[in-house]
Amino acid sequence: xxxxxxxxxxxxxxxxxxxxxxxxxxxxxxxxxxxxxxxxxxxxxxxxxxxxxxxxxxxxxxxxxxxxxxxxxxxxxxxxxxxxxxxxxxxxxxxxxxxxxxxxxxxxxxxxxxxxxxxxxxxxxxxxxxxxxxxxxxxxxxxxxxxxxxxxxxxxxxxxxxxxxxxxxxxxxxxxxxxxxxxxxxxxxxxxxxxxxxxxxxxxxxxxxxxxxxxxxxxxxxxxxxxxxxxxxxxxxxxxxxxxxxxxxxxxxxxxxxxxxxxxxxxxxxxxxxxxxxxxxxxxxxxxxxxxxxxxxxxxxxxxxxxxxxxxxxxxxxxx
Amino acid sequence: xxxxxxxxxxxxxxxxxxxxxxxxxxxxxxxxxxxxxxxxxxxxxxxxxxxxxxxxxxxxxxxxxxxxxxxxxxxxxxxxxxxxxxxxxxxxxxxxxxxxxxxxxxxxxxxxxxxxxxxxxxxxxxxxxxxxxxxxxxxxxxxxxxxxxxxxxxxxxxxxxxxxxxxxxxxxxxxxxxxxxxxxxxxxxxxxxxxxxxxxxxxxxxxxxxxxxxxxxxxxxxxxxxxxxxxxxxxxxxxxxxxxxxxxxxxxxxxxxxxxxxxxxxxxxxxxxxxxxxxxxxxxxxxxxxxxxxxxxxxxxxxxxxxxxxxxxxxxxxxxxxxxxxxxxxxxxxxxxxxxxxxxxxxxxxxxxxxxxxxxxxxxxxxxxxxxxxxxxxxxxxxxxxxxxxxxxxxxxxxxxxxxxxxxxxxxxxxxxxxxxxxxxxxxxxxxxxxxxxxxxxxxxxxxxxxxxxxxxxxxxxxxxxxxxxxxxxxxxxxxxxxxxxxxxxxxxxxxxxxxxxxxxxxxxxxxxxxxxxxxxxxxxxxxxxxxxxxxxxxxxxxxxxxxxxxxxxxxxxxxxxxxxxxxxxxxxxxxxxxxxxxxxxxxx
Numbered sequence: 001x002x003x004x005x006x007x008x009x010x011x012x013x014x015x016x017x018x019x020x021x022x023x024x025x026x027x028x029x030x031x032x033x034x035x036x037x038x039x040x041x042x043x044x045x046x047x048x049x050x051x052x053x054x055x056x057x058x059x060x061x062x063x064x065x066x067x068x069x070x071x072x073x074x075x076x077x078x079x080x081x082x083x084x085x086x087x088x089x090x091x092x093x094x095x096x097x098x099x100x101x102x103x104x105x106x107x108x109x110x111x112x113x114x115x116x117x118x119x120x121x122x123x124x125x126x127x128x129x130x131x132x133x134x135x136x137x138x139x140x141x142x143x144x145x146x147x148x149x150x151x152x153x154x155x156x157x158x159x160x161x162x163x164x165x166x167x168x169x170x171x172x173x174x175x176x177x178x179x180x181x182x183x184x185x186x187x188x189x190x191x192x193x194x195x196x197x198x199x200x201x202x203x204x205x206x207x208x209x210x211x212x213x214x215x216x217x218x219x220x221x222x223x224x225x226x227x228x229x230x231x232x233x234x235x236x237x238x239x240x241x242x243x244x245x246x247x248x249x250x251x252x253x254x255x256x257x258x259x260x261x262x263x264x265x266x267x268x269x270x271x272x273x274x275x276x277x278x279x280x281x282x283x284x285x286x287x288x289x290x291x292x293x294x295x296x297x298x299x300x301x302x303x304x305x306x307x308x309x310x311x312x313x314x315x316x317x318x319x320x
Numbered sequence: 321x322x323x324x325x326x327x328x329x330x331x332x333x334x335x336x337x338x339x340x341x342x343x344x345x346x347x348x349x350x351x352x353x354x355x356x357x358x359x360x361x362x363x364x365x366x367x368x369x370x371x372x373x374x375x376x377x378x379x380x381x382x383x384x385x386x387x388x389x390x391x392x393x394x395x396x397x398x399x400x401x402x403x404x405x406x407x408x409x410x411x412x413x414x415x416x417x418x419x420x421x422x423x424x425x426x427x428x429x430x431x432x433x434x435x436x437x438x439x440x441x442x443x444x445x446x447x448x449x450x451x452x453x454x455x456x457x458x459x460x461x462x463x464x465x466x467x468x469x470x471x472x473x474x475x476x477x478x479x480x481x482x483x484x485x486x487x488x489x490x491x492x493x494x495x496x497x498x499x500x501x502x503x504x505x506x507x508x509x510x511x512x513x514x515x516x517x518x519x520x521x522x523x524x525x526x527x528x529x530x531x532x533x534x535x536x537x538x539x540x541x542x543x544x545x546x547x548x549x550x551x552x553x554x555x556x557x558x559x560x561x562x563x564x565x566x567x568x569x570x571x572x573x574x575x576x577x578x579x580x581x582x583x584x585x586x587x588x589x590x591x592x593x594x595x596x597x598x599x600x601x602x603x604x605x606x607x608x609x610x611x612x613x614x615x616x617x618x619x620x621x622x623x624x625x626x627x628x629x630x631x632x633x634x635x636x637x638x639x640x641x642x643x644x645x646x647x648x649x650x651x652x653x654x655x656x657x658x659x660x661x662x663x664x665x666x667x668x669x670x671x672x673x674x675x676x677x678x679x680x681x682x683x684x685x686x687x688x689x690x691x692x693x694x695x696x697x698x699x700x701x702x703x704x705x706x707x708x709x710x711x712x713x714x715x716x717x718x719x720x721x722x723x724x725x726x727x728x729x730x731x732x733x734x735x736x737x738x739x740x741x742x743x744x745x746x747x748x749x750x751x752x753x754x755x756x757x758x759x760x761x762x763x764x765x766x767x768x769x770x771x772x773x774x775x776x777x778x779x780x781x782x783x784x785x786x787x788x789x790x791x792x793x794x795x796x797x798x799x800x801x802x803x804x805x806x807x808x809x810x811x812x813x814x815x816x817x818x819x820x821x822x823x824x825x826x827x828x829x830x831x832x833x834x835x836x837x838x839x840x841x842x843x844x845x846x847x848x849x850x851x852x853x854x855x856x857x858x859x860x861x862x863x864x865x866x867x868x869x870x871x872x873x874x875x876x877x878x879x880x881x882x883x884x885x886x887x888x889x890x891x892x893x894x895x896x897x898x899x900x901x902x903x904x905x906x907x908x909x
Contacts, residue, residue, distance in 0.1 A: 032792025039795060039808075040498065044819070044826040047500045054496045082421050084414045084570055093589045149619065157623055164623050167591050170405045170614040170630070265617045270410070270590025283792065 005308065012300050019296045020069055027285055028061040034081045037283040055081060068289065077290035082282055087290035091272065097167060098259040098271035101187060105194035106252055112199050114238075117206025122233060124211065132203065140200030148193050148266035155189065162188055165268030190267045194260060205248070206241065213241040243314055250306025254298040381698045382655045382878055387885035389649030390908075397628030397884055401909055402609040404887065406898070407616035407624055407633035410590050415576040416569065417550030418490050419497040428593055428613065429550065430899035433578035434602075436464050436483070437547030438900060441893040443711055443814035444851060445544040449478065449579070449602075451529075453547060459538035459848045462546055466529040470602045472553045473583045480531040484523055485554040485561075488512070491520060494566050504545055507534045518563065539845045540854060541815050552578055581606045581903035591615055606903040607889075621882075625651055631887055632898075637878040639697035645882050652887075655880040656894045657710055660811040661703050662765060664773075664872035667804050668831035672753065677736040679869040683722045685729030685780045687772055692875040695768045700877035705862040706810070706821070709876060710894050712851045713816040713858040719866045729780055738781075746781040754783040758794045758806040766807050769874075798829050807874070814895050816858050817845045821870050832870040837861055 034055065035048050052058045056067065071078060077087035116136075120129040139147075156164040163169065168182050213219065214237050222232045259273025272291070279287040311317050411424040417433045420426045436450040447453070449470060454463040470478040490501045491513045502509060507522025522534040533546055556577050560568035574587050579602065582595035595611040614630055622641065624630045626648050635641050637655055645651050666673040666682075673679060688702040704721055707714045733746060741747035745754070755777070759766045774784045789797075797803045810820065819825030822841050823833040840861035847854050881892055886908040891901040 030792070031790070031796035036795045036799065037792055038498075043498065044500060044503060046502070046826075047498075051496060051498075054494060079570075082414075083412050084419060084421070084573055097590065145619070152620075152623060157627060160627070164627055164629055165616070165620045166614065168588070170592050171403055171594055171610060171612040266619050268615055268617050268620050270588070270615065274410075274590070 001308075001311070004311075005304070008304050008307070012304075015300060016293075016296065017069075020072070020293060021065070023289060023292050023296075024061075024065045024068065027289060028064070030283075032283055033057050034283045034285070037281070068286075072290075072293065077293075078286035080279070080284055080287040080290075082279065082284045082287070087287050090275065090287060091291060091294060094270060094272040094275050095257050095259070097269060098264070098273060099256055100183075101190050101194055101260065101263075101269065101271070102256045102258075104187070105191045105198060106256065108191070108195045109199040109202055112195070113202035113206055114242075116199075117203045118210055118233065118238060118241075120203070121207045121210035121214065136200040136203050139196040143262075144193055144197055144260075145262050145266050147196060148189070148263060151189050151193065152266070162186075165266075167270055186267075187269075190260075190263055190269050193263060193267075202248075206245070209244055210237060210241040213237045216240075243310070246309050246313060247306050249309070250302040250304075251299075253302030253305070254295050257298055258295055381701070382657060385646070385653040385655070387648075387650045387652050388646070390885040392649040393884065393886060394626075394628035394650075397631060397886060400628075401907060403612060404608045404610070404632075404902075404905065404907065405612045405614050405630045407614050407621055407630035409617070410615040411587075411593060411613065413574045413587060413589055415584065415587075416497075416573050417552065417578075418486065418495070418499055419569070419573065424613075427897065427899055428576070428584070430580070430897060431582045431595060431611070431902060432576045432580045432584055433550040433552060434580050435548050435550045436466075437544060439548075439814055439895050441891065441896050443895045445547065449551060450547060453543060455543055455848070459542070460535055462533045462535070462543055463526075464531050464533070464547060467602060468529060470579055471600060472556075472577055472579045473598050473600075474553065474556060474577050476553050476555050477528070478551055478553075478579055479528040480525045481528070482551045482554050483531050483549065484520070484525050485558055486549050486551060487520055487523055488563070489561075489569065490549075492563060492566065494564050496566065504542055505536045505538075506546075507536055538848060539817070540847055541817060541845070544815070550578070552576075581899075582611050601903055603903055607906045608902075611902065625882055625884070628884070632881055632883040632890075635880055635882050637696070637699045637880040639699065642699070642880070650885050652883045652885050653880055654883060654890075654892055655699070655878050656892075657708055658877050658879045659708055659814075659894050660809055661706060661708075661876045662807065662809045662874040663706070664769075664805060664807050664874060665798070665803075665830045666871055667801065668833070668870075669801060670804060672748075672751075675736045676868055677732045678738070679872075680722075680867075681729040681732035681736070681780070682777070682782075683869055683872055684725045684732065686776050686872065687724040688722070688872075688874060689724060691769050691772050694772075695765055696875070696877050700875045703873045703876045705866050706870075706873060707816060707858075707862060708812050708894060711812070711814070711816060713855055713862075715855075715859040715862055717859065718863055726776070726779055733780060740781050744781055745783055752783070753781065754785055756804040757784050757786045758797060758803050759786045759788045760791050760794055760807060761788050763791070763807070765874075769807060801829070801831065816854075817841065821865065830871065834864065834868055834870070836864045837868070837870075840864070 033052070034057070035043075035051055049058070056064060059067075068078065075088075079085060080087050080090050083090045116132050120126075120132045123129055152164055155162045163186050165186070167186050168174075168179070169186075172179075172182060174182055214233070219232060219237055222236045223229075227236075257272070259271045259276060260269075261273035261277050263269065264271040264274045276288070276291050278284075279291070406427075408424050408427060409422075411428050412422055414420050414422075414425045415428045415432065417429045417435075420429050434449045436448060437445040437453070438448040440446045449466060451465045451467045453465075455461070456463075464480070464483070466478060466480060472478060487501065487506070489495060490497065490499045491506075491509050493513055502513065506520065508517060508520045509522065511517040512520045524532045524534075526532055535542060535546075557569060557572060562568075576584055579598075581598055581601045581603070583598050584593060585596050586592075586594040592615060593613040595613075597606040597609050597611070599605045614624075616624055616630065616633055618636070621630075621633045621635055622644055625633060625645070635645065642653065642655075645653055666679065668674060692700045692702055701709075702722075703709075704719050705715070736748075738746040738748045738753055741752065745752050747753065757770065757773075759770055770784075770786055774786070777784055794803070794806050794808070798806065798808075818827065818841075820827045821832055821834070822828060822838050823835075840857055844854050844857040844861065847857060879894065881898065883890065887905060888908060889901070889905045890898055891904070892898045
């Protein structure tokens with residue numbers, strides 16, 4: 001097992017190099033740079049050239065790639081042009097806010113999805129199943145900004161129960177418990193919306209995989225030996241139905257840190273998604289590239305983790 | 321299989337970022353983007369003596385609209401008796417007067433720092449930290465005197481050594497901010513920037529309160545731009561400063577210390593900037609004790625104003641937004657002309673656009689009023705010269721308004737030698753009159769402009785071929801001169817001098833060249849006798865541009881602040897941002 005993990009980690013290196021070349025090539029093919037994106041009316045041509053030289057934008061792409069990749073190899077992602085701070089520091093500032101929302105909505109959506117998925121598989125084509133399907137598709141198909149704005153209108157403006165946006169009350173000096181409650185109130189709606197959006201597909205996924213499993217012979221055997229229905233479903237069937245979910249789990253890792261661009265805008269949540277989108281708009285390449293690589297690394301690691309877990313959970317798969 | 325999955329995902333990520341790149345560029349262009357990026361120079365428009373815009377009877381499109389029902393104020397706002405909350409797009413944390421990158425960082429900078437001279441409401445400069453300014457006879461020596469006994473918020477006195485320090489930063493070889501001190505021709509600046517000099521010979525600190533700056537060549541803006549320099553304490557910022565190394569300053573970007581009306585106490589990225597009043601502020605202690613800049617987005621501005629979570633915010637001035645704000649009842653609206661204008665550029669290197677008559681025909685043949693109306697309703701007006709209607713240099717005397725007139729356009733095209741061919745398209749010397757229009761993706765102006773323009777020009781026998789591109793891609797094409805026509809917007813500085821329309825000017829990327837404009841722009845720049853004398857020169861220049869049409873001037877729209885009626889005493893104009901009058905603002909109890 002240890003050997004397997006080491007081998008996979010080593011295999012990641014060429015993959016990452018490939019990704020970095022791709023990402024860099026695409027970004028350098030996109031027209032415009034930080035200076036053109038600024039489109040400043042009072043900047044002279046000399047000043048533009050001077051700034052490009054300081055930022056290293058005047059060098060040929062191949063040279064820029066090696067400078068960038070070389071720095072990255074020693075852990076230096078460069079300075080964000082717009083924030084005038086190291087990219088790692090900017091990521092660290094914003095990513096944890098995104099993580100809070102993504103983490104809780106991940107937990108809630110998995111819990112809800114497992115239960116509703118199992119139950120609607122168990123009672124296939126029942127009224128409950130149809131209602132769940134309807135609800136799930138409704139939540140999935142409404143755009144997040146629409147649900148978000150609707151919830152803001154109802155809960156924040158008309159009922160006045162919850163704040164409209166942000167992470168804390170402006171100018172609040174609360175610490176400890178007070179701070180926690182404040183953040184909780186502010187994060188309620190974004191977590192709700194994110195959970196609503198992501199529960200849908202998961203529910204359908206679990207339902208299908210559950211339906212497949214409960215038709216298997218060993219389930220019939222379990223029933224035949226007189227086990228309680230609850231034991232049959234939650235012990236024998238669910239465990240097998242959950243196996244493919246491990247793969248899904250691996251994909252959730254980058255999603256935890258990736259930020260939710262639209263949701264963050266609607267709820268003014270200080271997450272990384274907005275910062276990432278803006279970095280693309282203003283051509284803040286150091287940040288844009290750095291964060292893309294960060295997500296790529298997380299994706300690779302998430303994959304590795306799910307493979308390892310798969311091996312541990314399913315005796316039919318042996319990792320060598 | 322699994323490896324393929326991971327690569328697939330990485331490629332998907334990439335595609336997403338590229339897709340995003342393709343649509344992101346212009347999001348803010350028609351709104352705050354164009355003004356946000358320019359280096360605004362402060363103007364103090366104290367006495368609202370703005371001229372009316374050229375379109376007649378449009379009073380309701382600008383001015384100060386008092387709230388009709390202040391009693392409807394929500395308790396959230398009313399109970400906040402000593403705190404003003406201003407909503408804005410998130411500042412980035414570069415709170416240094418020489419390095420700020422966005423307009424929102426600049427709001428923070430203007431709250432924490434003071435400059436020697438600052439802009440008044442009409443676009444001229446008045447003394448702020450400076451007591452007086454003296455200009456020598458030949459206009460080459462500028463002596464600035466400080467007001468005595470002004471202190472930074474950390475207790476150290478403000479001296480002119482800090483001015484020298486500021487100049488050393490902005491002239492440093494590694495300086496990567498946007499201030500361009502080299503363009504002011506300070507004696508010794510080049511030796512300092514590009515040579516080994518350790519001092520700038522043209523800047524002499526005579527005593528703590530006096531500095532003398534010598535330049536090799538003076539222009540009309542030298543006095544103002546040399547004075548529009550914020551002072552920060554060298555004792556704090558200069559601790560580890562060495563020529564050629566900006567890192568020690570960068571570490572202090574989010575911990576600013578200045579002499580301004582408020583002191584920053586907390587910065588939470590993406591959330592808020594918190595300030596406390598500077599009790600020793602040299603213009604008088606601010607009347608509101610606490611100040612918060614809270615992050616808002618386009619989606620949440622109006623709801624937050626309505627719930628009372630914020631007291632003021634800059635809104636996109638459209639008929640819908642204005643109506644919604646007025647419906648709330650307790651919000652004042654301050655609407656003024658945007659410091660900029662939208663235009664359609666021609667590539668003057670192409671033969672078909674070189675004939676003045678053709679350009680005039682394209683102007684007459686385009687229903688600008690309809691376009692502007694469909695985008696902004698009453699909150700924009702067609703514009704006939706490239707200057708703001710509230711600038712001292714503005715004129716509408718002897719300026720052709722180019723009302724929509726297809727017949728006149730056709731006549732002009734005919735005079736220029738274009739005649740209808742077999743398929744109805746105009747032809748000249750065997751060449752068909754088609755125009756490739758580079759359209760910005762996701763831009764509401766382009767979306768309204770293009771169908772009207774296509775129909776209008778088809779009527780004249782000209783075919784428009786549109787190609788939709790990302791904003792940055794169009795700017796790139798513009799820089800390479802590889803375009804025929806595109807829409808964009810310019811931000812304006814308070815001073816009319818610019819290089820957009822002069823031959824080979826730094827900003828002139830459409831190839832426009834006109835001797836009269838060159839001569840008058842230069843005359844205006846070199847005239848040291850003040851705005852009244854210069855206005856006459858610019859009047860002639862704008863009349864010439866109005867006739868010669870370097871591009872199709874499209875519109876000037878409006879900017880607006882929505883302000884809770886409990887806030888009094890702010891003085892905001894097109895030139896003077898809100899931080900400059902914060903110290904005199906009050907909250908109604």
